Amino acid sequence: MSEMTFTLDGENVPFEPGQTVMQAALAAGHYVPHLCYHPEFKPHGSCKLCTVKINGRTAASCTMPAEAGLQVESNIEELNALRRTLVQMLFAEGNHFCPSCEKSGNCNLQALGYDLEVHTAGFRHLYPDRPVDASHPDILLDFNRCVLCELCVRASSEVDGKNIFALSGRGINKHLIVNSKSGLLVDTDIALTDKAMQVCPVGAILRKRVGFSQPIGERRYDQRPISAQALDDAPRQADASGNCAACEGTP
Amino acid sequence: MTDANTKNLETAAYPEGLRRVAIDPVSRVEGHGKVTLLLDENDRVHQVRLHIVEFRGFEKFIQGRPYWEAPVMVQRLCGICPVSHHLAASKAMDMIVGATLTPTAEKVRRLMHYGQILQSHALHFFHLSSPDLLFGFDSDVAKRNIVGIAAAYPELAKQGVLLRKYGQEVIRITAGKRVHGTGSIPGGVNKNVSSEERDYLLKDIGQILTWSHESLTIAKQLFEQNLDVYNTFGTFKAHTLNLVRADGALDLYHGGLRARDLHGKTLFDHYDYSRYWDVIFEDVKPWSYMKFPFLRSLGPEQGWYRVGPLSRVTQCDFIPTPLANQARMAFLAFAGGASAGATLGFHWARMIEMLHAAEMINDLLHDPDLQGNDLVSKGERQARGVGVIEAPRGTLIHHYKVDEHDQIIRCNLIVSTTHNNQAMNEAIRQVARQYLDGRKLTEGLLNHIEVAIRAFDPCLSCATHALGKMPLQVELLDADGERVDVLTRGADINCNSTG
Numbered sequence: 001m002s003e004m005t006f007t008l009d010g011e012n013v014p015f016e017p018g019q020t021v022m023q024a025a026l027a028a029g030h031y032v033p034h035l036c037y038h039p040e041f042k043p044h045g046s047c048k049l050c051t052v053k054i055n056g057r058t059a060a061s062c063t064m065p066a067e068a069g070l071q072v073e074s075n076i077e078e079l080n081a082l083r084r085t086l087v088q089m090l091f092a093e094g095n096h097f098c099p100s101c102e103k104s105g106n107c108n109l110q111a112l113g114y115d116l117e118v119h120t121a122g123f124r125h126l127y128p129d130r131p132v133d134a135s136h137p138d139i140l141l142d143f144n145r146c147v148l149c150e151l152c153v154r155a156s157s158e159v160d161g162k163n164i165f166a167l168s169g170r171g172i173n174k175h176l177i178v179n180s181k182s183g184l185l186v187d188t189d190i191a192l193t194d195k196a197m198q199v200c201p202v203g204a205i206l207r208k209r210v211g212f213s214q215p216i217g218e219r220r221y222d223q224r225p226i227s228a229q230a231l232d233d234a235p236r237q238a239d240a241s242g243n244c245a246a247c248e249g250t251p
Numbered sequence: 252m253t254d255a256n257t258k259n260l261e262t263a264a265y266p267e268g269l270r271r272v273a274i275d276p277v278s279r280v281e282g283h284g285k286v287t288l289l290l291d292e293n294d295r296v297h298q299v300r301l302h303i304v305e306f307r308g309f310e311k312f313i314q315g316r317p318y319w320e321a322p323v324m325v326q327r328l329c330g331i332c333p334v335s336h337h338l339a340a341s342k343a344m345d346m347i348v349g350a351t352l353t354p355t356a357e358k359v360r361r362l363m364h365y366g367q368i369l370q371s372h373a374l375h376f377f378h379l380s381s382p383d384l385l386f387g388f389d390s391d392v393a394k395r396n397i398v399g400i401a402a403a404y405p406e407l408a409k410q411g412v413l414l415r416k417y418g419q420e421v422i423r424i425t426a427g428k429r430v431h432g433t434g435s436i437p438g439g440v441n442k443n444v445s446s447e448e449r450d451y452l453l454k455d456i457g458q459i460l461t462w463s464h465e466s467l468t469i470a471k472q473l474f475e476q477n478l479d480v481y482n483t484f485g486t487f488k489a490h491t492l493n494l495v496r497a498d499g500a501l502d503l504y505h506g507g508l509r510a511r512d513l514h515g516k517t518l519f520d521h522y523d524y525s526r527y528w529d530v531i532f533e534d535v536k537p538w539s540y541m542k543f544p545f546l547r548s549l550g551p552e553q554g555w556y557r558v559g560p561l562s563r564v565t566q567c568d569f570i571p572t573p574l575a576n577q578a579r580m581a582f583l584a585f586a587g588g589a590s591a592g593a594t595l596g597f598h599w600a601r602m603i604e605m606l607h608a609a610e611m612i613n614d615l616l617h618d619p620d621l622q623g624n625d626l627v628s629k630g631e632r633q634a635r636g637v638g639v640i641e642a643p644r645g646t647l648i649h650h651y652k653v654d655e656h657d658q659i660i661r662c663n664l665i666v667s668t669t670h671n672n673q674a675m676n677e678a679i680r681q682v683a684r685q686y687l688d689g690r691k692l693t694e695g696l697l698n699h700i701e702v703a704i705r706a707f708d709p710c711l712s713c714a715t716h717a718l719g720k721m722p723l724q725v726e727l728l729d730a731d732g733e734r735v736d737v738l739t740r741g742a743d744i745n746c747n748s749t750g
Contacts, residue, residue, distance in 0.1 A: 097324075100327065131315070132316075209437075211320060212323055212433045216433055216434075
């Protein structure tokens, strides 16, 4: 049987049945920018950064099943301009002060900004008033930096079995909430070892008292841009029962 | 100087009908400030004020943030000597986490700090002040800048640039970046200095020591050649404040507080800075965003003081490196000691400190503790932390209160330039009396005011916790506030950065 392929920016990309366009592209060494997609979780399709053109129509590559003969366009200026705008909107919507953020250098949003060459703010910042939840003795929840990717929601529910996080509200008022009577993290059974602690792509869910302990130069995106790092992460896929041998110890 | 005189020039008895001249903003200083003069119809000076017109609010918006963020966030006050804030905040946080620093952590931090002293003092002497000192206070304004220096004295300009570069490299290696690094953390540092990094810095330290010594010689010669002007220009006696080591030595990283009055009498010595508020208080005046600190025992009217290189070099018992100590002895002995109180003596003292910094860097680079791996310590958690350091411009105080959730609930910063607020006002009033009173104002005469301010190397950005570039505009207004004349010039150097 001949290998099934689709084209991505003119190059043939092989795929296996059941793979999405994103999974096949990453596995074949082609980077498609993304934020809410995580190789260990079911695709979510909410951040829209991975939007590509398939046979001329736009679609989220993380949710689109791969099919033979698809003509996919990703790394084109039209889409990259839209991606830049999306990143600018995410920065404008929250309070992302990279200069003093302990996630700087390890942050996917910042790394995407650099990789997509987002050089300007683009929009007037909204400066929302979002108090920090520091109630938990070991974990800091900084809502200022949440990008609503729901990775913590998915990890807490699907892996930890705790359902600690959820999104509430609509549109511009959508926000992350904590599932406890007081609404505070201290009144949940979250643990440092939870998967939900490890998946936040930005500096919203943080282990306390370890910020800045990693020197500049040794942080995740100091040496290699996110476009290269994402390809290394790609093989980390869970099997049908949710196990992932390659995932241990990785964020 | 009598109080009556001080007050007289701070607030005119009858401001109505006086002509107002503004130097706005003051140039070749870090940050944004202005000077206003009130003159009568005979050009007699009635009021002189240095205003700081920016407000930044760091003390407020740090509230609610986790304490380990403070050393990285608060350093954004400044692009010139952010390391000072980085380290002062770290020292405060050392208290919060109950840490006693490991030898490696303290020495890496010290190396970072002396790298900063070197780069900041080089920047000030060569980029900001040398145009006044080498060309003359009222020389051609078009050439009185670093570009003019580079054209007339190319080797000297290059030396200044490379001295600064070396300091920045020391900072990069210890903090991770040349500006706004993250090397110092609560309880220690996040990296050591590898033997490769040490060898890289050792390669040029001999040249840096030579150049620092030559820079000191230039500062000394300028004084010798213009003794009358240098000894009297904006000169006044002031109380002093600085840190000293337990044995009385100059120590820019750590020590106890020493204050002496204008007659040299010790007011307090080796005072534990973690209770600085028992000896220092801050006054507020309606015409400036910068506070006016004073020594409590002397009160707000009499208690203002001077900090920075001039205070440190003259008030320490000795400098613990041989070349700088020799230079200190020569400075104190020069002209019967009169120069030690001169406003322009700052430049000489600053170059003594730059040589000291180069010697300290050399010593530290030969210390194997820099390659240690024991980087962080902690102990019993505390609710209050105070960090004090001798920044390039003087004593810097950081004070935080942290709640049980690790959030900062209170922050007070008393920055070097703030300590010098009244002293700078006093210096420009003195210059106004000496040079401007009764004379037709020219750009060159007004520059005398700026020369006095620059001697303090003020960082107005830090002092109001402000940021800006410094084109200069002088407006001449008549008694009704109508503009009669205006002098404008572009920025000499944009030396302030958010990094």
